[in-house]
Amino acid sequence: MPRTRGQKVATETGQNKCPFCGKYFKRLGGHLAKSSACKSQSEKLQKILLQENFGDNNMEEDSNSDIEINFGNEEDILSPQAFPASPNTRPQKRMRPTSPNVFLHSAMSPGPDLFSPVAAPSHLPAGQEPVLHQTDEISDLPSEPFEAEKVFQLYKIEEYPQAGHIFQKNCETIFHKMQSSVDGIYPYKPFFDEEEWSLAEFLATSRLSKGSINTFLNSAWVSPIYLYQNYRLSSDTF
Amino acid sequence: MKRTEATFTTADELYSRIDNFLPDGPKWYCKEVTLPEAPNEPQLLFYRNPVECLEFLSQSPAFDGHQDYSPVKHFTEKECTNRVYGEANMADAWHYYPSKIGPKETVNLAFCGSDKTHVTNFSGDGKVHPVYITSAQIRADIPNQPNRRAFLLLCYLPVCKFNKTQYPNVTQARTFPGRLQARLTHACLKIVMEKLKEAGQTAVPMVNFRGECRMNRVFLGGWIADKEEQNLLAALGANSCTGCLAETKDLGDESPCLVSLSISHFIFQFINLVQPRDSKSILQKIQEVKTKFPPSNNIWIFLTECQKAQLSGVDDPFWKDLPHTDICKVICHDTLHGLHKAFKDHTVQWNINRIGEFEIDNRIRRLPKVPGFRHFSGGISKISQWSGKETKDLQRIFLPILTGVQTSEAITATRAELDFIYHAGWKMLGEDDLSRMIDFNKIFHRNKHAFLRTYQHGGRELDHFHIPKLHSRHHYPENIRWLGAPYNYSTEITERYHIEIAKKAYKATNRKNYAEQMLLWLRRQEKVHLRGLFIRWRNGQWNKPSDVDTDTQFDGFLPELPLNEQEDPPQVVSLIVEEPDLIDDLSIVNESLSQPVLKSSHVTNSTEVSHAISRRPHLIRQPLESIMMKYNIPGLETALKIFLIQSSKGVLNPQALRSELQRYGPLSLDWKGLSIWNRCTITLPTVGFEEDHPEKRTILARLKTKKDNTPRFQTVFVDPKPDDPEPQDGIRGKLNFSFVHPRGIPFNDLFY
Numbered sequence: 001m002p003r004t005r006g007q008k009v010a011t012e013t014g015q016n017k018c019p020f021c022g023k024y025f026k027r028l029g030g031h032l033a034k035s036s037a038c039k040s041q042s043e044k045l046q047k048i049l050l051q052e053n054f055g056d057n058n059m060e061e062d063s064n065s066d067i068e069i070n071f072g073n074e075e076d077i078l079s080p081q082a083f084p085a086s087p088n089t090r091p092q093k094r095m096r097p098t099s100p101n102v103f104l105h106s107a108m109s110p111g112p113d114l115f116s117p118v119a120a121p122s123h124l125p126a127g128q129e130p131v132l133h134q135t136d137e138i139s140d141l142p143s144e145p146f147e148a149e150k151v152f153q154l155y156k157i158e159e160y161p162q163a164g165h166i167f168q169k170n171c172e173t174i175f176h177k178m179q180s181s182v183d184g185i186y187p188y189k190p191f192f193d194e195e196e197w198s199l200a201e202f203l204a205t206s207r208l209s210k211g212s213i214n215t216f217l218n219s220a221w222v223s224p225i226y227l228y229q230n231y232r233l234s235s236d237t238f
Numbered sequence: 239m240k241r242t243e244a245t246f247t248t249a250d251e252l253y254s255r256i257d258n259f260l261p262d263g264p265k266w267y268c269k270e271v272t273l274p275e276a277p278n279e280p281q282l283l284f285y286r287n288p289v290e291c292l293e294f295l296s297q298s299p300a301f302d303g304h305q306d307y308s309p310v311k312h313f314t315e316k317e318c319t320n321r322v323y324g325e326a327n328m329a330d331a332w333h334y335y336p337s338k339i340g341p342k343e344t345v346n347l348a349f350c351g352s353d354k355t356h357v358t359n360f361s362g363d364g365k366v367h368p369v370y371i372t373s374a375q376i377r378a379d380i381p382n383q384p385n386r387r388a389f390l391l392l393c394y395l396p397v398c399k400f401n402k403t404q405y406p407n408v409t410q411a412r413t414f415p416g417r418l419q420a421r422l423t424h425a426c427l428k429i430v431m432e433k434l435k436e437a438g439q440t441a442v443p444m445v446n447f448r449g450e451c452r453m454n455r456v457f458l459g460g461w462i463a464d465k466e467e468q469n470l471l472a473a474l475g476a477n478s479c480t481g482c483l484a485e486t487k488d489l490g491d492e493s494p495c496l497v498s499l500s501i502s503h504f505i506f507q508f509i510n511l512v513q514p515r516d517s518k519s520i521l522q523k524i525q526e527v528k529t530k531f532p533p534s535n536n537i538w539i540f541l542t543e544c545q546k547a548q549l550s551g552v553d554d555p556f557w558k559d560l561p562h563t564d565i566c567k568v569i570c571h572d573t574l575h576g577l578h579k580a581f582k583d584h585t586v587q588w589n590i591n592r593i594g595e596f597e598i599d600n601r602i603r604r605l606p607k608v609p610g611f612r613h614f615s616g617g618i619s620k621i622s623q624w625s626g627k628e629t630k631d632l633q634r635i636f637l638p639i640l641t642g643v644q645t646s647e648a649i650t651a652t653r654a655e656l657d658f659i660y661h662a663g664w665k666m667l668g669e670d671d672l673s674r675m676i677d678f679n680k681i682f683h684r685n686k687h688a689f690l691r692t693y694q695h696g697g698r699e700l701d702h703f704h705i706p707k708l709h710s711r712h713h714y715p716e717n718i719r720w721l722g723a724p725y726n727y728s729t730e731i732t733e734r735y736h737i738e739i740a741k742k743a744y745k746a747t748n749r750k751n752y753a754e755q756m757l758l759w760l761r762r763q764e765k766v767h768l769r770g771l772f773i774r775w776r777n778g779q780w781n782k783p784s785d786v787d788t789d790t791q792f793d794g795f796l797p798e799l800p801l802n803e804q805e806d807p808p809q810v811v812s813l814i815v816e817e818p819d820l821i822d823d824l825s826i827v828n829e830s831l832s833q834p835v836l837k838s839s840h841v842t843n844s845t846e847v848s849h850a851i852s853r854r855p856h857l858i859r860q861p862l863e864s865i866m867m868k869y870n871i872p873g874l875e876t877a878l879k880i881f882l883i884q885s886s887k888g889v890l891n892p893q894a895l896r897s898e899l900q901r902y903g904p905l906s907l908d909w910k911g912l913s914i915w916n917r918c919t920i921t922l923p924t925v926g927f928e929e930d931h932p933e934k935r936t937i938l939a940r941l942k943t944k945k946d947n948t949p950r951f952q953t954v955f956v957d958p959k960p961d962d963p964e965p966q967d968g969i970r971g972k973l974n975f976s977f978v979h980p981r982g983i984p985f986n987d988l989f990y
Contacts, residue, residue, distance in 0.1 A: 042863050042867075045872065046803050058488050062654035102677065102919045124332070139947060141495070152313045153314075154313065154314060154316065154322060155312070155313045155315065155316055156310050156311060156313070157311045157313070157318065158307060158308065158309070158310050158311075159309065159333060159336075160309055161308070162310040162339040162341050162342045163304075163307065163309060163336055163341060163342070163343070163344055163345065164307025164308035164344045164452060165342055165344070165452065165453075166450045166451065166452060167451050167452060167453055168450075168451045169449060169450055169451070170449045171445040171446055171449045171450070171451045172445070172449070173446075173447060173449060174261075174297050174343065175297070175299075175771075175772055175775045175776075176260075176769075178261050179772075179776065181261070182776075185309055187776070188315070188773070189259060190247070190255035190256075190258070190260070191246075191255070192244075192245045192445060194773075195243060196244055197769075197773065199244055199248070199767075200244075200255075200256070200771055201766055201769075202763055203249070203252060204252065204253070204256060204763070204766045205763060205767075207745070207746065207765055208766045209746075210249035210250065211249075211254075213248075213249035213252065214249050216250055217244060217246070217248065217249070218247075219351070220711055
């Protein structure tokens, strides 16, 4: 079933005005799905626009029979190879499948007299032509590529190639010194393990005051009371 | 959830463990400094050894692969005429020191930054004067990221008002505390820089994160400070120029110190008038005053005479003994105070004087809202706290605002200044850019008188142009040649470190004797940070060097192989013994290579344009009809059909397309509910060296937001044939909405 939440908004502050019946709705799609009059008008509008774009008024009557055929062949038409992959990777999880909107595929009800002047085809902006459908008339421009955009090159001179010479390799860094002083059994000393170190790191760098840290450490989340004795003992080991 | 409880129960316990067990960074020293002229006000100086700081910095994994050790000259063309200045090692300073100390040793330029700052917010008078230090070997991108902690706190200079000292009379009581403060600062910096001086005379071995040891000669390379501190450091009076011999009356001049310019006819014209200032001339001046009025006899007379001679009253500047160091070249002209703030303080004000606050506010308010440009909805005259960001936002929109109300000369001057500012903000500047900057400056000075001819001016700066910041623009080109692009030494970064090192640290104290407590807090922060680095290092998270040369020696260095590590010490000894031979070999190699090597490098191909959209659409499951109505795009369905036809059958001629379209029925279910993105970000292709930080643009196509009911649809240019070499044949159109997305079909995003 189509979406039924498209209730009519009482006041005129509703977001969307239906151009056919002039009422305000929260969601136009819902309204169109329910109101068959507006629905047919909108389909009429599309039909006219289609003719408008190509100056051809001979709309074939048997287009309804094509619907089923195209409907079945849709997946074949849109083979993945037809579309170049997007450069950025996004997760596969896209929008959830829409519930099929049956009314949108219902047969068009003929009746051009119902067409409302609100959405007259003359309102079509001129630049509404599809992107793929365009011609290239500009050809008098110079055809050599713009160099600077392609390659940016620098030439370098090293006047002192000996500078920055490495006198010896594999020297000790402060990290090696720290490594040698670290206890093998308790690598996180003075803290017990990685979890405790991460807690200490957070507490020390979080700009909490000592009072707040104490309050936090005394909270039941951190120190459950039934473990209190235990953890007294373990704190004495350090 | 199983959770082990913490083994520390109180904050005291936590901190005592940090204090007692965790290793520290460079050590802190404390020294009591007492000025002889203020004997009853001893001051405590907390400082670190700058050489230890640099050693510490060079070992940090955060900078691995971002360090340069040797000087290099870059040119834009093969003939090597147009030199390019970017990082510090491309500039002249790095080429000057090897010519003095010999070509084998590594130059390590220390960049210091200092800024006196208030730590209290509304009450009290708490001030600290931190000095930061970093190494110019680290590429400029890295110190500009505060999280990498490339700036270390070098010292807290004592701040003192000298209230307890008795002065001869009332006027001197007002002026002399500042002079004494300058003397105190230099006395303290002399203590701090003692080790730096030694490291400049004899090389110090420094190990980097990969375990490569180099013999470093440490010099004071640059000092990042605002104008007030620049003069304090140079021991000059308040309005003197550190770059040339200009004093207050010369500051508004069109062309001082043109000796350094490469345009020949200017040299002949001005070479006798102004000369660049250097350490020697300042020292000579101090010496003259000192011999006539020795400070040991009567300090007050000495200070008065120094004031007359445009000196700050320091008789023993800290840079006097630093080897090969010219303080006037060390001082960096920064972009934040010298350009951005100066633009807002002076040029904007001059324009407002002419146009009027009301008019300029209205003009700014009327501008449309465009992404990438800030909209000052309240005008600009009422903004009380100008930060650097606001000034930069204003610079983008300021020039068009003047159209029609300002004289053409004033507009020309403003434009020239803006051009100058934008050039100075580049990360890499060529010799041609520098000459253009000089030209901009000339245009500004030629037209600046237009600001004087205002009829309704009320500003106090209108009767003269004796402004130090205006003058210092003459010295940017030579500064860039010496130290690289101003990006390397902007004060913005030290201002950012203030938050970390001064403001946050002060908040952790109880406001009494705060310097010690701040240091304790900072030490704990550093210890925890260092331990964090160490744990990541031990877990092997740093083991991938980011540069291309992943040589095998590095693999042996990794802590996963403790055997190698134990073998290291004997190796060290043997290598040190071999060192003299090694140097001999090097000198031979050096002779054979003394011809400049010309080779191309840095070939950067422009990258593809890519776009990014948010993970979730702004509107999901929109029926096609609703979209067509809301966005007023009735042609959408047709366009979709054409797209589907063409994607399956290829591009057709219009006739065939029309017949196809008529046979095409309604769209399938998949296309009936569409997801819409209202904005997307386009990553522009990189030009030049900005490989890591490509430019990004945001394109909006939205009807409204909660706050804003104005629809925003932006014009885009589309190149239908990306392989076509002509970039100009794109089609222009309004982006109506960003993306349609039917479900279940893996393909790229569609624009309409």
